[in-house]
Amino acid sequence: MFARAALTARSGVISRPLARRMAYAADHTPPTMADLPVPSGSWSEAHSKKQTKNNLHLLFGISFAAVTLAVAKNSGLVELGLGPKIGK
Incomplete structure (x- = not known):
């Protein structure tokens, strides 16, 4: 019984080649x-x-x-890696 159900389910899964059926008009x-x-x-x-x-x-x-990048940089979300801060 299970084998018959498995064969039936398998036939629905197996893909068949598509036919174009182009007739002469x-x-x-x-x-x-x-x-x-x-x-x-x-x-x-x-x-x-x-x-x-x-x-x-x-x-x-x-x-x-530009606005997105400025907001992300000012909020601290993104670090651009421009180098260390140099100052007094």
Whole structure:
């Protein structure tokens, strides 16, 4: 009884090769350049908007990293290992 249950459970675990089942479609036409979307609007305007967004994202990331590092250093959580303190 246990052997039959083990064989049944094993058949569910064993992976079988996947079949792609790609059939020939009679009405299929290969894609052409005419199927691609046509650009509209000014390229320079779209580029400047995208660059503005990317630059703001970069500035936010740099400022967030700098503030995080400053807070971690001032709280004593991180020791940067800059050397011994020299002073009178």
